[in-house]
Amino acid sequence: MVTPAAQAADGPSVTVSPSENLDPTVENVLTVTGTGFTGPAAANGAYLVVGKTSIWAGGGPLISDGWNDLLWVMPRDIQDGGFVKTLTIPANTLDPAESYHVATSAAHGLSVTERSLDAFFPITVAQPVVAPTATSTTLSASAASVEEGSVVTLSANVAPADAVGTVTFSGDGSPAGSPVQVEAGTASLALGSDLGVGNHSFTASFTPADPAFFLSSVSAETVISVTEKPTTVPESPKAKVSASVTDASAKGLQVSTTIENIVLRAAADVPDTGKDDQGVYVGIIEKDRVKEYGSSADAGAKEDFAYKTFIKDGKVTRNLEVPADKLDRSKEYVAVSWLAHGLLNDSRYLGQADIAVTPAQ
Known part of the structure; x- marks a missing residue:
């Protein structure tokens, strides 16, 4: 960018309107007002140009080529040192990346030798609005x-x-x-x-x-x-479980369940809780739903708990009353047992036995 030569405080000056954020896509008509254009330097009038600052910025003879617009302000157009003229910049001739100004110079032969009428006024070009990138x-x-x-x-x-x-x-x-x-x-x-x-x-x-x-x-x-995470029930039971229906009525079933060969574990041998086994659970549930005791201790039709003090020689019997509204005659049921306390899992499973209801019952 070429910096314009400094203007004397009492020398000629120009103002331009509009002068900021000119739209390069349309024709721009600039109104230029000049003052202080007096004396011998103005004998031939003045040249008025608009264009890139790099073309000419004073300090030497006026360059005649490359301007967006150039006109001659004739001596008769200057009244008391002042004039008003318009410059026209055609559409699509301004580059937002360049710097522009309006400039004046003494006219004709004086444009080569006389620098006292050199005056400048900057104009700016609107920068393009870059649309944000889609993502x-x-x-x-x-x-x-x-x-x-x-x-x-x-x-x-x-x-x-x-x-x-x-x-x-x-x-x-x-x-x-x-x-x-x-x-x-x-x-x-x-x-x-x-x-x-x-x-x-x-x-x-x-x-x-x-x-x-x-x-x-x-x-x-x-x-x-x-x-749902499946509960694995081992194929081989750890204890012997037997179950029989001792009574059946409209109220439900009485089921006697016996678990034998029970071995209660010490805390060091209990992987899921790290606590001593406290007894055994017995549950009556549909045969194909046994694994649900792995997520809920009351998933079946009836559950019971035998505390360890009731287990004698590894054996205990529990009598469970199963309400009729918890049973479905079309389903097969089992009595299942596992070590307490905890939900049914592979390490706690003791075994299961089918529950048979006779036609007479």
Whole structure:
């Protein structure tokens, strides 16, 4: 950029309107008001130009080529040293990257030798408004289906990779954790092991750090299915379980269950609680639902507990009254036993026995 020569305080000057943020896409008509154009230097009038500051900025003969517009202010147009003229800048001839000004010079031969009428007024060009870049966000999960208690990692990919901002992960319509900073186009979040059984829908929303540069975006839904963790019942029982129906009526059944060969464990041998076994549980439940005792101690039609002091020589018998409204005659039932206290699992399972109801009963 060429810096214009300084103007004397009492010398000629010009003002321009409009002069700021000119729209380069349209024709611009500038009104130029000049004052102080007097004396021998103004004998031939003055030249008035508009264009890049790099073409000419005083200090030497006026350059005649390359201007956006140039006109001659004739001597008769100057009254008491002043004039008003218009310059026209055609559409699409201004470059926002360049610097421009309106300039004056002595006219004709004096434009080569006379510098006292050199005057300048800067004009600015409106800078183009750059539209923010659109983004896209995709979401994936480390697994589409997991057992309850498992950890799942959500990963969001934001394009373009240089987008700056954060990603908010949401599950079933609510935020899942705090926003995560995007690094190299990615953000991730590890979900805790507390996801409930069922299907859960997740999305990832990108929020730009500066909306002037990037637009926000939201991913499509990703569904994670959480299944119930199965309770494994061993094929070989650890004790002998027998059960018989001693009475049947409209009120329900009386079931006598005997468990033999019971071995209660010391705390060091109890993997799930680390506490001494306190006795045994007995439950009456549909045969195909035994594993439900692994998640609920009252999952069946009737349950009972035999404290360890009632167990003699590894044997105990419990009589259970099973209400009729808890039974379905079309189902098969079993009496199942496991070590207390705790839910049914592989290490606690003692065994089970079918419950037979005779036609007479």
